Amino acid sequence: MKRITYSFAAAAFVMLAGSAAYSQKRIEFVRGATSAVVTGTLNGYNDKRTFVIEVRRGQTLTTDSVGANHITISIKPPRGARYEADLAANCNDEHRVRPTAAGDYVITVTECKKADRWRGRFRLRVGVR
Numbered sequence: 001m002k003r004i005t006y007s008f009a010a011a012a013f014v015m016l017a018g019s020a021a022y023s024q025k026r027i028e029f030v031r032g033a034t035s036a037v038v039t040g041t042l043n044g045y046n047d048k049r050t051f052v053i054e055v056r057r058g059q060t061l062t063t064d065s066v067g068a069n070h071i072t073i074s075i076k077p078p079r080g081a082r083y084e085a086d087l088a089a090n091c092n093d094e095h096r097v098r099p100t101a102a103g104d105y106v107i108t109v110t111e112c113k114k115a116d117r118w119r120g121r122f123r124l125r126v127g128v129r
Contacts, residue, residue, distance in 0.1 A: 035127035067123035078103025
């Protein structure tokens, strides 16, 4: 019985570690660029994709949806910093963080629950100036 429990625990750990590596993608700009368009897929309301971008103190971070599918974007600032999004009645698919704190900002994309369901690809523009 112990062998089965250990095998199950090891398999669960491998699956969780693999999904954590898949779930975050670091955004890096081409040299000289101030924005990039990233893509991903969503498979329902409970699915999400997470991106990470490093910014310097005092910059402006912007995000907006550039695809046809309705997405909700949430932004988590680095530890110790604050960002309060304008939670309007729309899908919250545009953000402007100004000024930024130095560090990694975590950007999470989910399907907008205020629009019709869809499955497939999304496009997200992220800019830093």
